[in-house]
Amino acid sequence: MENFVITFARGFGTGGKAIASQLAKELGIHCYENRILTLASQLSGLDENIFQEVNEKMRETSGFSSFLRGLPRSRRYISRNEKFVSDDKLFEYQSEIIKDLAEKESCVIVGKCADYVLKGKPNVVSIYIEAPRAFCVNRTMENMGVTEEVANATIERTDKFRADYYEYYTHGNYWTNPVNYDMTLNSERVGVQNCVKTIEQYLIIKELITPDMIHPAGELK
Template identity: 25%
Template sequence: MRENVIIAIGRQFGSGGHEIGTKLADRLGIPFFDKKLVNMAAEQLEISNITAATLDEKALDYFLATYNATEEGLSDESELPLSEQMYLAQSNIILSLANKSSCVVVGRCADYILRENENCINVFVHAEDEDKTKRIAEIFQISDKKARDKIKKVDAERKYYYESHTGRAWGSIDSHQILFNSSLLAIEDIIDILATMYEMK
């Protein structure tokens, strides 16, 4: 019986990483997980999806909550700040999903959480600023300036979220097995490569 293969995709905002993940999962016929993990963690923690969404991959909230909790001291996991409980809940869910079936997971430090899994294909997708700006401006129907501001904010949050939980450099070749530049390589070509790697596993 074939072992489960998990494709963990890190991505810059506007690079097309989410699109790559959804299309890849659809082609391979395996589950796709992104923001769905937030809702699953929210259900586990018995909090609203709205509350969970405000904590998801948010750097400043995590930093402040963790700092305050560290200063006060914690006796058990239930006393951890909600942002940290969210991370732990999502981590446990990702580990559980990886044991159940092959899947594609976008973001959520999945590459780090599954670092000991030999069947985890770990990639990061980035792109040139001009291409990211164009993509975000089109998706959200906003000006280029607002798109650039949004990209800067979201990427700063993702970077801090990743690095504060993993101790690794977000988007670095030292942290990821493969880096894809979607400005130089078409999204469909990246999907082809990842699908081939999946089949080779």
């Protein structure tokens, strides 16, 4: 059976990362999120911290990000030998890693506009996980040990980063557009564990996996 890739976009606090990790575990494949930043760092020879600065967000150093976003793309490139390396160039390195992973192995990829980077490939399934704000707030409070106020602020800020990042690198598309994905799941209504099962059944329907490839793990909350 050929390689297959499942990409995940997710609202903060929806459980999307946990769903992606559990799915990868049950299918016996790797789940890539921040590991992509490490691989991109190794590919480019640039410090990983630079990639962390633009991890699903535009850089915000002294307003320079806003300035860069207003420039034509042909003027945004700054050589890797300069102190500052353009956000576009960092995205190119990440995209190269994502494409390479898709060629070499079956895997799960979380975030990084992976659905767009791998758009049109028949062996790719793209998933978006959403949930009502109250559900996300409660999960964030529980997982991070923070107040409701901090949870709300964290969700709002992180989701805005992700939405702006996605819009920019997909040339004006919007992050929550259901047309971008094979499947959009509400993790509160479906249940976090059942999201995993639903995606697995879809992969079977698409003939990307067979039932015997699934090895159920412990229940997610």
